[in-house]
Amino acid sequence: MLFPLESTLKADAKTVAASGEYDIVIVGSGISGAIIAKQAAEAGKRVLMLEAGTGANITLAGYDDLLTTFYSAVSKDNQSPFPLNANAAMPRSPQLRKLQAGETDSSTYIVQSGPYVSDTTYTRIFGGTTMHWEAKTPRMLRSDFKTRSIFGQGLDWPLSFEEIEEDYRLAEQEIGVSANVEDQQYLGQTFPGDYVFPMRGLPLSYLDQQVNKGIEGTSVELCGKTYPLKVRPYPQGRNSIPNPAYDGGKGYRPIGAVDTHQVEEGGRCQGNTNCVPLCPVQARYHSGKTLAKAFAVNAKAGERLVELLSQAVASKVNIDPDNGKVRSLEVKVYKDPASPAHEAITVRGKVFVFAAGAIETARLMLASGLRSTSGLVGRNLMDHAYLLNWALMPQICGTMRGTSSTGGIVDLRDGPFRERQAAFAIDIHNDGWGWATGAPTSDLLELVDDRNLHGADLRRGVVDRVSRQLLLAFMLEVMPDESNRITVDPQYTDALGNMRPILSFTVPEYTMKGAAYGRRFARTVFARLGAQDHTHYDPGDFGYVAYEGQGYAIRGGNHLAGTHIMGTTRTNSVVDKNQRSWDHENLYLVGGGSMPTIGTANVTLTLAAMCFRSSRDILKYLH
Amino acid sequence: MYSYSIRTLDELKEFLHRAMQLEHATIPPYLTALYSIKPGVNQDATQVLRVIVVEEMLHLTIAANILNAIGGTPDLTRPDFAASYPASLPDGETDFKVSIQAFSREALATFLKIERPAQRPKHLAGKGLIQRKTPANTTALGSHPRHEDLHFYSIGEFYSAIAEGIEYLEAEAYRQGTTIFTGDRSRQITPEYYYSGGGTLFPVTDWKSALEAIALIIEQGEGDGGDIYDNDEHELAHYYRFEELVKGRYYQKGDQPGHPTGPQLQVDWEGAYPIKPNLKVAEIPEGSELREAATAFNARYGEFLQLLTRAYNGQPSLLLEAVPIMFEFRNTILELIRNPLPNHPGMNGSPTYEIPGSTKQAAPTRQSEVIA
Numbered sequence: 001m002l003f004p005l006e007s008t009l010k011a012d013a014k015t016v017a018a019s020g021e022y023d024i025v026i027v028g029s030g031i032s033g034a035i036i037a038k039q040a041a042e043a044g045k046r047v048l049m050l051e052a053g054t055g056a057n058i059t060l061a062g063y064d065d066l067l068t069t070f071y072s073a074v075s076k077d078n079q080s081p082f083p084l085n086a087n088a089a090m091p092r093s094p095q096l097r098k099l100q101a102g103e104t105d106s107s108t109y110i111v112q113s114g115p116y117v118s119d120t121t122y123t124r125i126f127g128g129t130t131m132h133w134e135a136k137t138p139r140m141l142r143s144d145f146k147t148r149s150i151f152g153q154g155l156d157w158p159l160s161f162e163e164i165e166e167d168y169r170l171a172e173q174e175i176g177v178s179a180n181v182e183d184q185q186y187l188g189q190t191f192p193g194d195y196v197f198p199m200r201g202l203p204l205s206y207l208d209q210q211v212n213k214g215i216e217g218t219s220v221e222l223c224g225k226t227y228p229l230k231v232r233p234y235p236q237g238r239n240s241i242p243n244p245a246y247d248g249g250k251g252y253r254p255i256g257a258v259d260t261h262q263v264e265e266g267g268r269c270q271g272n273t274n275c276v277p278l279c280p281v282q283a284r285y286h287s288g289k290t291l292a293k294a295f296a297v298n299a300k301a302g303e304r305l306v307e308l309l310s311q312a313v314a315s316k317v318n319i320d321p322d323n324g325k326v327r328s329l330e331v332k333v334y335k336d337p338a339s340p341a342h343e344a345i346t347v348r349g350k351v352f353v354f355a356a357g358a359i360e361t362a363r364l365m366l367a368s369g370l371r372s373t374s375g376l377v378g379r380n381l382m383d384h385a386y387l388l389n390w391a392l393m394p395q396i397c398g399t400m401r402g403t404s405s406t407g408g409i410v411d412l413r414d415g416p417f418r419e420r421q422a423a424f425a426i427d428i429h430n431d432g433w434g435w436a437t438g439a440p441t442s443d444l445l446e447l448v449d450d451r452n453l454h455g456a457d458l459r460r461g462v463v464d465r466v467s468r469q470l471l472l473a474f475m476l477e478v479m480p481d482e483s484n485r486i487t488v489d490p491q492y493t494d495a496l497g498n499m500r501p502i503l504s505f506t507v508p509e510y511t512m513k514g515a516a517y518g519r520r521f522a523r524t525v526f527a528r529l530g531a532q533d534h535t536h537y538d539p540g541d542f543g544y545v546a547y548e549g550q551g552y553a554i555r556g557g558n559h560l561a562g563t564h565i566m567g568t569t570r571t572n573s574v575v576d577k578n579q580r581s582w583d584h585e586n587l588y589l590v591g592g593g594s595m596p597t598i599g600t601a602n603v604t605l606t607l608a609a610m611c612f613r614s615s616r617d618i619l620k621y622l623h
Numbered sequence: 624m625y626s627y628s629i630r631t632l633d634e635l636k637e638f639l640h641r642a643m644q645l646e647h648a649t650i651p652p653y654l655t656a657l658y659s660i661k662p663g664v665n666q667d668a669t670q671v672l673r674v675i676v677v678e679e680m681l682h683l684t685i686a687a688n689i690l691n692a693i694g695g696t697p698d699l700t701r702p703d704f705a706a707s708y709p710a711s712l713p714d715g716e717t718d719f720k721v722s723i724q725a726f727s728r729e730a731l732a733t734f735l736k737i738e739r740p741a742q743r744p745k746h747l748a749g750k751g752l753i754q755r756k757t758p759a760n761t762t763a764l765g766s767h768p769r770h771e772d773l774h775f776y777s778i779g780e781f782y783s784a785i786a787e788g789i790e791y792l793e794a795e796a797y798r799q800g801t802t803i804f805t806g807d808r809s810r811q812i813t814p815e816y817y818y819s820g821g822g823t824l825f826p827v828t829d830w831k832s833a834l835e836a837i838a839l840i841i842e843q844g845e846g847d848g849g850d851i852y853d854n855d856e857h858e859l860a861h862y863y864r865f866e867e868l869v870k871g872r873y874y875q876k877g878d879q880p881g882h883p884t885g886p887q888l889q890v891d892w893e894g895a896y897p898i899k900p901n902l903k904v905a906e907i908p909e910g911s912e913l914r915e916a917a918t919a920f921n922a923r924y925g926e927f928l929q930l931l932t933r934a935y936n937g938q939p940s941l942l943l944e945a946v947p948i949m950f951e952f953r954n955t956i957l958e959l960i961r962n963p964l965p966n967h968p969g970m971n972g973s974p975t976y977e978i979p980g981s982t983k984q985a986a987p988t989r990q991s992e993v994i995a
Contacts, residue, residue: 060670061666061667064666068663200815239818241815241816242814242815242818243815244813244814244815251814251815253823254818256818256819260886261873261874261875261885261886262674262821262858262859262864263670263671263673263674267818267819268818270950
């Protein structure tokens with residue numbers, strides 16, 4: 001997919017500041033901002049998109065530079081491809097440490113105020129967190145939208161599944177989801193009529209199949225209900241084989257790599273296992289693919305409807321005291337990531353859309369003194385809690401082949417047990433123990449340093465160790481809690497003088513109960529597979545949480561949500577069901593932050609669907 | 624109509640077999656040049672070569688679709704299918720040689736000739752095919768199926784002959800109340816099997832789709848009648864992509880042929896492994912690992928052509944199995960290219976693409992020995 005060349009010319013800060021009023025000013029070039037920009041441009045609206053990162057990865061050469069950085073990085077964490085940029089800093093998990101009681105650690109970008117230290121990350125770069133996401137795209141379940149009514153837990157959405165279903169289909173089209181309807185019809189999920197996903201489902205990996213062989217036909221009992229066990233494929237935001245039956249037989253044209261000249265690259269998923277942090281062939285969706293379509297409107301319209309201003313960090317929101325509308329946005333535009341030198345400009349628009357992710361959007365609001373009538377800005381912070389369980393399979397399972405995760409055990413995403421404990425979805429990780437132990441590098445170091453292996457013995461040793469690794473990652477539901485929150489404090493600022501986010505979080509008991517059950521569940525599965533459990537949680541781990549006499553290392557899921565939840569009134573929520581601010585009629589706070597609950601679905605598909613809804617509302621508002 | 628006009632269905636089938644041979648013959652040189660590039664350099668060249676080689680695979684498949692549409696039987700295992708390198712291609716009144724060689728200025732000069740748009744000059748208009756002798760051991764690509772010594776002026780002219788043949792034969796059939804498009808539709812390779820940003824794969828079922836298919840092959844290669852972009856997708860033609868590398872600058876919308884005005888690109892002409900051009904297995908010492916690898920590659924390539932043949936003969940889903948084999952080829956080609964060639968200081972190995980069972984292969988060396 002081609003980015004028209006002119007779109008990559010950085011919009012000039014002075015021109016932007018002088019160019020009067022845009023129809024829509026969008027903060028953030030992730031999937032939320034990209035969808036709204038595209039929908040608005042196609043409707044002929046003038047859009048300015050502000051991106052805090054350098055925007056260098058808009059070209060394929062820039063994208064490939066990120067890959068080179070990743071390949072040469074010692075730590076292969078989620079943020080390893082993305083160069084340090086103090087002007088648009090982002091959380092980097094390897095820097096974390098455990099907190100003492102009452103301690104605050106301000107040595108990392110997110111100030112960790114505890115008691116739980118979260119290694120959650122988001123990516124402040126062109127494309128946002130879709131530049132590092134794993135691209136699993138399950139829909140939320142019907143019950144996930146009303147957990148308060150059904151289970152007495154969390155909050156009900158102001159939207160039902162039925163109201164969002166059509167937008168789910170739009171999001172699946174935009175992302176280009178690969179899945180088979182028949183694989184996704186579990187737990188009462190239904191799809192209308194002759195619906196098919198844009199592309200056919202990716203096959204289960206050999207590892208998935210081996211796990212399935214060991215558990216299919218068995219079941220577990222929980223709260224008096226029986227749950228059959230089976231490995232099911234995940235829907236994926238990555239290119240597979242387009243389904244000719246899509247869109248009433250019109251088929252689907254996948255989108256490959258984007259670039260400023262025609263490389264036509266970006267094949268189908270090739271099973272490279274480094275999907276996270278970066279797909280080497282752009283088979284995985286990132287929001288640049290949607291933005292390329294938005295920029296393509298410029299060429300068709302013969303004028304620049306969409307402009308991108310990179311290296312532009314939104315710093316303060318100015319409100320008109322007479323009517324509560326957003327009057328303008330103060331933006332710091334830096335010249336060089338290595339220097340804090342910047343110029344401050346003021347940007348005006350009819351509508352403002354903050355799409356900077358749950359933490360940065362809340363940070364911007366709070367830094368501008370906008371806590372909202374409900375006082376809920378920054379509160380109800382959610383992220384899936386991950387509990388990792390790892391074991392060695394009795395037989396070679398071909399671990400390290402295939403997409404990061406192709407299948408999982410997902411039948412405990414719903415059930416009456418949710419009155420008492422968190423639901424979970426389990427990912428089977430085709431990249432082995434990497435997340436838990438740093439494999440395969442850690443295995444290699446051990447075989448060389450501790451066992452002095454070399455040559456053929458070393459090769460065999462690595463194969464024997466790595467290709468039997470099984471990692472079950474339990475993605476646990478986390479319900480909204482007002483005390484889990486993002487705040488700001490003038491004593492903690494970044495290189496540009498913007499206030500940094502402060503994170504206060506306690507893993508809810510509801511979630512820990514699910515985690516404790518999950519640990520037992522993993523042992524049961526390992527026993528049925530004849531796999532040797534190697535799981536251990538170090539009390540010195542930054543994410544160590546004690547619960548009922550046992551300790552668990554809880555990991556962040558990077559599924560950030562809840563900091564500006566949607567609801568039915570200005571007193572119980574920050575935004576309405578179209579993600580429009582109750583207090584400021586021309587302001588939309590979009591993305592995961594609007595979600596009142598997250599169930600056991602990775603958040604991107606749902607927040608993408610919500611942005612199609614918001615786009616319609618914004619266009620209506622502008623007319 | 625010129626003297627080389629296609630007048631029978633069998634003749635058309637032979638021409639389409641030749642078309643498949645021609646499209647396939649571009650793949651080994653492009654692929655070898657692509658994989659000869661050293662890691663970390665020539666990023667732009669790598670991308671340009673990659674797009675083009677993938678589109679040549681599309682062209683091969685489209686040619687198979689046309690052949691299937693008229694009831695033919697694609698056969699990539701026929702002894703006359705795989706080219707022997709250097710192979711000859713028509714370039715106006717003379718031929719030029721297409722070699723297996725490393726990415727270099729010389730390689731690019733050849734690639735430009737392969738894709739060059741060529742119009743007959745006035746003094747040759749309507750004069751029929753050009754006669755010249757093809758040596759017995761040389762594959763004459765783009766020649767007349769029945770007369771290897773009769774050459775088209777250009778590849779474009781070769782395809783025009785096919786297009787005219789299709790129109791002529793279909794008009795004939797129409798007058799008799801039939802059609803030449805009698806092929807089994809289930810043998811067509813459909814879009815889900817091809818995916819690149821450039822071009823689409825579509826089933827060929829009638830003369831309209833057949834002519835569209837031929838237009839796509841021509842336009843992706845040499846552009847649309849002097850326009851650097853093709854007709855439908857505004858995609859830059861192969862010729863101009865190669866020219867971008869030679870000129871060190873990208874084309875952009877509105878540019879005139881030969882004058883790209885887009886951003887500059889870097890080409891490191893030394894950034895490729897020094898492989899021995901047109902290497903033959905016989906030149907690699909017996910018993911060496913390199914010889915073993917080269918022989919194994921050729922055998923595997925032969926199996927690959929058998930697999931494609933089955934895929935083009937009613938089992939399209941076999942193309943999915945071809946994908947991992949292309950990864951296997953990449954790995955083996957890199958091994959061959961990155962290792963020194965024994966007894967040739969400063970030179971590296973290379974895949975030889977001597978496919979077992981091909982008639983033009985292997986013989987030359989022995990033959991020349993006999994003569995000597």
